[in-house]
Amino acid sequence: MNITIIGVGNAGSTVAVDLTLKGHRVTLLKTSNSLHMEHFKYLREKRTLSIEECGEIRTANIHCVTTNFTEALTLDTDLIILYIQTNYHESIIKQIVPYLHDGQIILFEPGYLSTAYLLKYTSKNIISVEAESSPIDCRIVSPGICSVLFKNVRNPVGVFPYSSAENTMKKLAELDYHFYLLDSVVEAALHNPNLIVHTVGAIMSIPRIEYSKGEYWMYKEVFTPSVWNLVETLDFEKIEILKYMGLQQQKYVDACKFRNFENLTIDSLEAFxxxxxxxxxxxxxxxxxxxITEDVSQGLCLLESLGKVFSISTPVTTALIEIASKSLRKDFRMCGRTIERLGENNIKKILTDHITYKS
Structure with a gap:
């Protein structure tokens, strides 16, 4: 396939190498002048990119590395993958809409319901796919080199419109990421693991992060039994909202196990x-x-907004937003993702889509 990846950070770069080595023609599009500039400069000059995995280094020549939308988004672009923080999805969608064409697939890695922004800004027949998380956990270790930390064994996704799901999943199978079809992009949005563990983990870690001056492993340190009580309570609020919408409910640890482990008989908490x-x-x-800046504003604010619309109490969600806002002296609701910002009618279209098709 002809694939354009928007975002030249950790995951965008790593997946670009992986897909190129699998035989796809990949274009990397950088849309900002903030992060990873030294890395991007290297890519522009060399057009080579390497990934390090289990002691082995694999290198690929990337078809195109650019900042030019016209160059990156052409009529023969089959798939667009967004690998930028969800804070910037609305802005990027507005910028790419003129270059989109009917039948094109956009894969949000992940989305937090960015499908609604597509509906808000274009009437073109674009197929939206939202993933729970990236198939590869990775980090840029030096310009032109990325390290693979972990690969999911399954990658759940939602497809909108649902009527296109069968053909879309056949196309996505060409990526060899073991995609698994959910009933709705809403499920993918709310089963984004960062909604739960990034928010609770990072907020509860603020003193430790400041004290350690960067020498910190959140996943290894913060999730003590008391903090895990917060994880489970926040997860319960998410599940209640999914239940209200008539969608599949799954605990965070069960979703984590499903993505990460072949053996589904193991204990979910032990798997985490x-x-x-x-x-x-x-x-x-x-x-x-x-x-915090992404997963509170785009994840927790969305969850709180859904709770308000459905009259479902979300006290832990609200408390975490308040603590994050006061700690960092930022009003995350001001820039937060809400039903109003996404468009109430767009949310209704998404919620009724798979129900209408299946009935």
């Missing part, structure tokens, strides 16, 4: 701690990281 202790990335090294 196995990932946390053996495969998780280091960090965050500052309180003001995407673990």
């Amino acid at each position: 701690y196995d990932y946390a202790n053996n495969y998780s990335p280091k960090g965050p090294d500052v309180p003001d990281s995407r673990y």
Whole structure:
């Protein structure tokens, strides 16, 4: 396939190499001048990118590395993968809409219901796919080199419109990421693991992050029994909202096990701690990281907004937003993802889509 990846960070870069080595023609599009500039400069000059996995280094020549939308998004682009923070999805969607064409697939890695932004800004027949998480957990270790930390064994996704799901899943199978079809993009949005563990973990870690001055492994340290009580309570609020919408409910640890482990008979909590202790990335090294700035504003604010619309109490969600806002002196609701911002009618279309098709 002809694939354009928007975002030249950890996951975008790593997946670009992986898909190129699988025989796809990949274009990397950088849309900002903030993060990973030295890495991007290297890519522009060399057009080579390497991934390190289990002591082996594999290198690929990337078809195109650019900042030009016209160059990156052409009529023969089959698939667009968004690998940028969800805070910027609305802005990027507005920028790429003129270059989109009917039948094109956009894969959000992940989305937090960015499908609604597509409906908000275009009437073109675009197929939206939202993933729970990236299929590869990775980090840029130096310009032009990425390290693979972990690969999911299954990757649940929702497809909108649901009527296109069968053909879309056949196309996505060409990526060889073991995608698994959910009933709705809403399930993918709310089963984003970062909604639960990034928010609780990073907020409860703020003193430790500041004290350690960057020498910190959140997944290994923070999830003590008391903090895990918060994880489970926040997870319960998410499940109540999914139940109200008539969608599949799944605990965080069960979703984690399904994505990460072949053996589904193992204990789900043990599976989480196995990932946390053996495969998780280091960090965050500052309180003001995407673990909070993205997953509170785009994840928790969305959850709180859904709760208000459905008259479902979300006290832990609200408390975490308040603590994060006061700790970092930012009003995350001001820039937060809400039903109003996504468009109430767009949410209704998404919620009724798979029900209408299946009935």
